[in-house]
Amino acid sequence: MAESRIRAVQAKVYIRIEALEMDGIDKNHKATWIWYPNDYELWLHVQVSMKRQFRGYICPPFWRMDTAYSNVMFRKKLKLERPESLTLSVQGAFVVHLDGSMLPMPYERKPITSVLIPAGEHELVVKVFMDTAVPALYAAGETITSDGTWEVTCHNGQWLNAGSDRFDDPASPPGAFPFAYETVHPVHVAKAKGTVLVDFGQETFGYVTFLELKGRGVIRLYYGESMEEALAGEEAETSDELEIDFTEPQSLTTPVTRAFRYVQIRADEGLTWQSVQHEYEYLPMERRGSFRCSDERINRIWEVAVRTLQLTTMEFMYDGMKRDRWVWSGDAYQSFMMNNYVFFDQAVTRRTLVALRGKDPVNMHINTIMDYTFYWFISYHDYYLHTGDLAFISSSYPNMLSLMEFCLKRRNTDGMMEGYPEDWVFIDWADMEKRGEVCAEQLLFCRSLEIMGTFAGLLGDGGNEQKFTDLAQELRSRIFELFWDEERGAFLHGRLDGKINDRILKYPSMFALRLGYLNNAQSELVARNVLLNESVQKITTPFMRYFELEALCEIGQQTHVLHEMREYWGGMLDLGATTFWEEYDPGQPAELQYDMYGDKYRKSLCHAWGAAPLYLLGKYWTGVRPEASGYSQYRVEPCLGGLEWFEGTVPTQDGEIKVFMDRSRIAVFTNAVGVGTLRFKSETYPETNEGEIRQIGSGEYELELVRPAFAYEVRIKHPISE
Amino acid sequence: MAESRIRAVQAKVYIRIEALEMDGIDKNHKATWIWYPNDYELWLHVQVSMKRQFRGYICPPFWRMDTAYSNVMFRKKLKLERPESLTLSVQGAFVVHLDGSMLPMPYERKPITSVLIPAGEHELVVKVFMDTAVPALYAAGETITSDGTWEVTCHNGQWLNAGSDRFDDPASPPGAFPFAYETVHPVHVAKAKGTVLVDFGQETFGYVTFLELKGRGVIRLYYGESMEEALAGEEAETSDELEIDFTEPQSLTTPVTRAFRYVQIRADEGLTWQSVQHEYEYLPMERRGSFRCSDERINRIWEVAVRTLQLTTMEFMYDGMKRDRWVWSGDAYQSFMMNNYVFFDQAVTRRTLVALRGKDPVNMHINTIMDYTFYWFISYHDYYLHTGDLAFISSSYPNMLSLMEFCLKRRNTDGMMEGYPEDWVFIDWADMEKRGEVCAEQLLFCRSLEIMGTFAGLLGDGGNEQKFTDLAQELRSRIFELFWDEERGAFLHGRLDGKINDRILKYPSMFALRLGYLNNAQSELVARNVLLNESVQKITTPFMRYFELEALCEIGQQTHVLHEMREYWGGMLDLGATTFWEEYDPGQPAELQYDMYGDKYRKSLCHAWGAAPLYLLGKYWTGVRPEASGYSQYRVEPCLGGLEWFEGTVPTQDGEIKVFMDRSRIAVFTNAVGVGTLRFKSETYPETNEGEIRQIGSGEYELELVRPAFAYEVRIKHPISE
Known part of the structure; x- marks a missing residue:
């Protein structure tokens, strides 16, 4: 059976996208591709989460990845004054029903043409199946346009408004995210025997292209966020290997996006090319925020921070572009806050919140981390405060309820949350007791309950408004009762097996401050006894420094914070940073600056939380x-x-x-x-x-x-x- | 960029199955492909559920289809006396960790070779990602063998024993179900101008092959379970269309399995072939049960019933092979019962039960039908009674709990279940009130609760044993109190809005009888007043006739039932049936015998429940x-x-x-x-x-x-x- 020579057609079952006849479509009606709400985002999250590699091997996330439903059904009530020619483009196999009867589509062994819908009132139903991408539909007619007013079900007994986002070309169904690209030329190319070092002048992200490449053999690319990393060859965190066999010169682009400034190229003898360039992949965003001041060092910090945030803002808010390329709720929360002061791109915030949550059932905390679950709730409230977009809150509300239900089921008899064996109680990479009732976690939990109360109220869910508000109030009282030490003017760390841990760390006090849980007198106590108290264990991670500097600003310590910014972020600039790092310790010798997690070049030199000054300068200076x-x-x-x-x-x-x-x-x-x-x-x-x-x-x-x-x-x- | 001429390798990321070097593997150790438990079955269920077509269009199920997790992690504790060479075959991208450290695999741009695991105690972890098939792993060494003792997680905080089933060839990962095939030649071929009618002698299932096919044009195949259907051309339920362009004669097989006895072939002029044959696709099962007797009509009924059950037993227990090809819980329940008296193939029962259930969260009843949820529980109990396989019960128990939890949440204030707007309360295609508290549903619900109590007890879940047993007892008392009419010696139909519906139908009485809820006196009342009472509305569907005939046997009416079998099933034989039908009404004129759901040839002539005599003869004669x-x-x-x-x-x-x-x-x-x-x-x-x-x-x-x-x-x- 010569497969390649015959085309055995399964009669009229379309399983691929078909081109379209677009006659008679009113271009003013903006039809878009639609799908089951959140399903494109979840599918996309799966795809991008798997791009992380370590030394050439996959490095999959250690949380459950949910994806799109394969079997969905769209519906729309139509009211047509005259018959209308409807053209469909579908990602998946599909069938159309009009008023309950199957609508045979014209089929002449050529692309789908439009079908005529008679005048009058109708219910149009399109059933779509696709299990290797997102089932999606584009429908356009003179007045008919697929959009968020269409309803869709995954056959779970519920109809929801369809999801959609920036896909409006009937020939391009929702797949890889539609980024923008720019060609970038190296600022310097250094050649030595068998190796070439290319410098693109600053941290960047995307592909490398060889022009006029010819010959036979292997090219190895070692990417470096630092020159040292690129030169380290096999020790570099990311690399590519291309097998070439070109008798005629042609272009070749690397297959996977990478984060880098430098690339070391080692090619087998006999391989030649004219030049190397870089395809910069990015999310087009308008830089709506700005900051300029009398201090040029601060101005440069602001610029480098913007580039850091730009590079880490893609399909979703990523932590860093070289290594994880994952969506982490805590990291994303800080990115959202910075984004609000620069790009104000709320679509990426929505995509990120949806991706983080996944689908029901909830078995684990977001990213497996208890505090990251709470940051997710808090991010939603921030989003609402900045956008007033109650529609998105409403569409996410069922997912909020089930996540909160998961939390409520895990409370101990005192209504507080302790880590389960499979949970990661994170707070910070720092010496602290994480077992039992950690005060900082209870504060975040309490805020999450308040937010659920607020949203329940806004959405008219009176029973839950009362329930969550009461729970939050009770919890807040209990937190103060157990952990607030009026005498020492600070929150105590936690309680384990009924025994209070009276250690004073900065976390609970600064959380309480930033959540507005302290009165003036308490704020002053906390400022003096905790935040400005040199004897309290210092915070060293950029993640928590973010909240610490914010808390210091909240108590009017901007001048102090400015000094910190000049030292810490300025220090990275002094070492040549073109984006800000995952971590920076001014006390480390130069040769250890890129070391992290026990590997010489593991540290991400383009890490979202490194852009903290964007938020601080926007919120506490402006x-x-x-x-x-x-x-x-x-x-x-x-x-x-x-x-x-x-x-x-x-x-x-x-x-x-x-x-x-x-x-x-x-x-x-x-x-x-x-x-x-x-x-x-x-x-x-x-x-x-x-x-x-x-x-x-x-x-x-x-x-x-x-x-x-x-x-x-x-x-x-x-x-x-x- | 000439894609076809280069191979841009993403270094060391294997995303396809690789061939293997199998040196050093002890062939006595049976390694098998393993996966996240149930995930192959669920993935397979999605694939096969989409094979239903109507006039060439897809006809997707109206229930949610769940599929495999894409991101899973296997683990196994090893204790090696000497170093061992481990060979892996993986469906998906993967990475191996030994004792917490990544294990670089030899990579020389050729198939994966084995890696050496040092002697001693180790934890081997393999992370696998695959989102277009089931992530799966095959591992073999001298003593190491992948099997159900390996554990796996989908990163939901739980480790489970891996699933596996009949895939043990490292070169063939779990994909399409491995059926057996047999070539069948026509018993008769009738030719007329431009058309050929082929008769394969009996109902069958699979593909049609043309031998020595040559020429250019289109061949249309119209399949018929009856000769009338095949001759009806475009009115036939299933058809195929093949586009041919062969200059040299060659074989061609149709692309999709079909159920048929006859095929009408219409080919464009100029197309020629030597002969047509049929590739019969089937599940190899041993016919362990048998029945022969003094009545040849009954013997023939038994044989035709066996063929009916054979044809409908494939990846899963299907209802019928021509039209739905779906897995329906009620239909499958009856197939399980028959299977127990003929093939005793328990693997297909397990696959079917897993596929029916899907994943959490439970939003709807199984197949959207309330009674079908209960049949699922009852099937599990039957399975346990026949096999004693507590391991399978145990692995399914969490899914049973969450489905029962779903039911419990839907009880009304009297602890009974009424249909929600999105539910299908089925019982039977017959005139009856389906709103409110339907007595027959409560009986099935009660039995489901009892079964949950039994399983909870067997699995040492004492709390739930007590809970479910108590709930079942309360419900049973309430059912008798409300619906048992001692005077009329029958169950009343139900209650709507607090008002008893005192209609007497056969369903609740015969359910109560078959569930063993009646004492001798009550059984006799029910026999006289309901089952043998000619004035009670007759049951006409084969689905419910199944239970009715069973109930009649339970009260010793075998002779009466034998007469029924000879009339009803024998009637189909008289009309030429080679498998038994979805429905049969002896009173209908011949030209309407294949009509159903308003279409002339919709009726399935090979329908699982039509094989009821297998169960009846096995259980009530033998x-x-x-x-x-x-x-x-x-x-x-x-x-x-x-x-x-x-x-x-x-x-x-x-x-x-x-x-x-x-x-x-x-x-x-x-x-x-x-x-x-x-x-x-x-x-x-x-x-x-x-x-x-x-x-x-x-x-x-x-x-x-x-x-x-x-x-x-x-x-x-x-x-x-x-």
């Missing part, structure tokens, strides 16, 4: 933050914090807020839609060009920002102490 | 049934039931039980392992060649069958009345 959903209310509380002057822009859902400040003047231009409040200090009574300044304390003032698209100016005398 | 798990205790209660004589064989887990009976003699040869009890009637005191006969009632006797592999003979005088 001083802009939403105070109600979607920036409907917001605060502008600028602070020089060690600078002579700065000017910053913060993006919002509906416009930007620009802030300038020096010692004598604050200028705020806002075309955000909500109501803002400018809060500032001045040694003398300030003057303004608009509105009425209110004094709210000694040397403290407020001004309502209510005129749309208006440039407010306030004359101040800035306290010298700051 | 009279063999297990009375404790795995036939450790069994009963032999033969009955002539209208026959002059019969001889039958019933397979058990560990041997066969052969029974002969005529009016003067019962002979039982048993090499089953358990303890049997022969129960029979005789007008005179019987004699035996072994053991002591006990009288248990007037003319009723018992004899213990304890001698292994012994031929017992009992002389009786059979009551003339029977």
Whole structure:
């Protein structure tokens, strides 16, 4: 049976995408590819999670990967004034039913043509099956357009609104994420016998292309985020190997995206090429936020941090691009916060939150980490505060409920959460007791319960609003009762087997502070006894430094934090960083700077949490933050914090807020839609060009920002102490 | 970039099956492919469920299809006396860890060779990723063999014993089910202008092959279970269309399996072939059971029923082979019962039960049908009774618990189950009220609860044993209290909105009888007032006739049932049936016999439940049934039931039980392992060649069958009345 010479057709069963006749489609109607909600994101998450490699081997995540349902059914009620020609493109095998009867599609052994739907009211149903990609549908007619108003079921007894995202070409079904590409040429190429070192000038991500490549043999590419790594050859974290047999010169691009600045190329003799270039793969995002100030070191930090965040923001928010390339809830949470001050790309936030959650049943914490489950809830609240997008909250709410249900089932008899044997209680890479009731975990859990109460209320789920609010209140009381030590002015670490662990670490106190759980007196106690107390164990990881510096800013220590930024992030710049690192210890000798987890070049030199200054400068110098959903209310509380002057822009859902400040003047231009409040200090009574300044304390003032698209100016005398 | 001319290798990432060097493998150790338990079965279920077509279009099931986890991890503790060479074959990308460290595999751009594992105690871990088939592993060394003792996790915090089944060739990973094939030649070929009618002599299943096919054009095949269907052309339920362009003669086989006896072939002019044959695809099963008797019509019924069951028993127990080709819990339940009296192939039962259940979360009833959920539980109990296989019960127990939990959550305030809007309350295609509390459903639910109590007890889950047993007892009391009408000697139909529906239908009474819920007095009432009462609405569907005839046998009505068999099944034989049908109404005119669901040839002429006589003759004439798990205790209660004589064989887990009976003699040869009890009637005191006969009632006797592999003979005088 000569398979290659015959085409045995399974009559009329379409199992591939077919090209389309697009006649009669109104181009103003934007039809998009639709799918079972979240299923493209979950499928994509599986694909990208498997790109991590170690020395050429796969390095799969150690959490369950869920993917798309294979058997789904779309439906749409139609009301047609006249007959309409409907054209379909489907990823998968499919069948169409109109008003309960199968609609035979014209079939003439050529691409699908459109079918005529008669005038009148109809229910259109399309059943789709696909088990190697996301079952998806594109439908377009004169008035008919597939979009999020279509419903879909995976045959679980529920109809949901279909999901969709940026796929609107009927010939390109949802598959690999549609990135942007840019060709980048090396800034330097150094050749030696049998080896070439290529430098692209800064950290980057994507493919390497050989032009006019010819000959026969093997090319080995050793990627380096540092020159040292590229030169280390087999010791480099990532490498590729290409087998070539080209008699005519042609181009060749490497098969997998890599993160690197340098590439060492070792080619067998006889292989030649004209040049090497790089296809930079990236998510196109507008840089809506900005920050410039009197300190050039800080300006450079801001720029390098933006590149760090740009590179780690792709299909999802990744931790770092060289090694894990995984989606981690804690890392992503910090990326979301930074993203809100620079790109304000909320689509990637949504994709990331969906991917992290997976499907029911919940058997494990997100990323297996208890605290990462709670960061997921907290991220949702942040998202809502910045966007006001209740529709997304609503679509995620069932998944929130089942994840919270999982948590509630794991409470101990005192209503608190302890790690199960299979759980990872993380908090930080640091010496601490992680068994039993860890106070920091309870604080995050409590916040998650409050958020569930809030969302339940917003979505009209009164029973759960009451339930979660009550649970949160009880838990908060219990936390304070058990762990708050008024005398020592700090939270104690935890409790194990009924015995309080009275060690004082920074985590619970700084968490309580940032969650707003402390009154003024408690905040001051915590500031003095914990945050600024040199005898408390220092935080050394960038992940927790993020929250620590944030907490220090919350208690007005911007000047101190600025100094830290200049030292820590400036230190990386001094070592040549073009993106910020997973970890940095200024005390380490140069030859150990790239070492991590016991391997010489394991450290990621482009790590999302390294971009923390974006968030800190945006929130605590520019001083802009939403105070109600979607920036409907917001605060502008600028602070020089060690600078002579700065000017910053913060993006919002509906416009930007620009802030300038020096010692004598604050200028705020806002075309955000909500109501803002400018809060500032001045040694003398300030003057303004608009509105009425209110004094709210000694040397403290407020001004309502209510005129749309208006440039407010306030004359101040800035306290010298700051 | 000339893709076809280069091989851009992603270094050392194996994503396909690699051939193996099998040196040093002890062939006595049977390594098998292993996978996450149930995942091959679920993946396979998805594949086969999509084979249903209607007029060339897909016809996907209307229930959720779950599939394999893509990201799994196997582990095995090793204790090697000397170093051992381990050879791996993997379906998916993989990486090996030994004692926590990655084990680089030799990689020389050729098939995987074995790696050396040093002597001593080790933990071997293999992480596998595959999202388009079942991630699976085959490992073999001198002593190392992949099998069900390996553990596997989908990263949900639990390690389970790996699943495996009949795949033991390292070069053939688990994919399409490995069926057997046989070439079948037509018994008749009739040619007319432009068309050929081929008759394969009986209902069959598989592919059609053209030998020495040559020319250019289209061949259309119209399959017919009846000659009428094949001749109906486009009206036939299934058809194929082949595009041919062969300049040299060659063979061609159709692409999809079909169920048929006849094929009409219409070929374009210029196409020629030497002959047509058929590749019969089947599950190889030993026909361990048998039945022969004095009535040739019954003998023929038994043979045709065996073929019906053979054809519908494939990857799973299917309803019928032409149309649905789906796995339905109710249909499968009856197939299991028949299988126990003929093939005793328990692997297909296990596969079917696993496929039906899918994965968590449970959102809907099995096949969306409430009663089908209960049949699933009851099937498990039957399976256990016949096999004593507690290991399978144990591995399925978590899935039983979550399905029962789903049921328990749906009880109303009286602890009974009513259909939710998305549920299908089926029972039977018949006029009846299906809303509210349907008595028949509560009886099945009650039995399911009892079974859960039994299994919980066997598995040492004491809490649930008590819980389910209590729930079952409460429910049983409530059912009798509400629905048992002592005066009318029958169960009432149900209750809707608090109001009893006092209609008497056969279902609840016959269910209660077959579940053993009735005492002798109640059984007699039900027999007289319901089962043998001509004024009660007749059961017309073969599905429910199955249970009705069973119930009639339970009350000793074998002679009546024999008459029914001769009429109903014999009626189909008279119409030329070579397998039994989905439905048969002797009153219908011939031209409507193949009509169903409003289509002229929709009726399946090879439908599993049509084989009911296999079960009835085995259980109620031969009279063999297990009375404790795995036939450790069994009963032999033969009955002539209208026959002059019969001889039958019933397979058990560990041997066969052969029974002969005529009016003067019962002979039982048993090499089953358990303890049997022969129960029979005789007008005179019987004699035996072994053991002591006990009288248990007037003319009723018992004899213990304890001698292994012994031929017992009992002389009786059979009551003339029977």
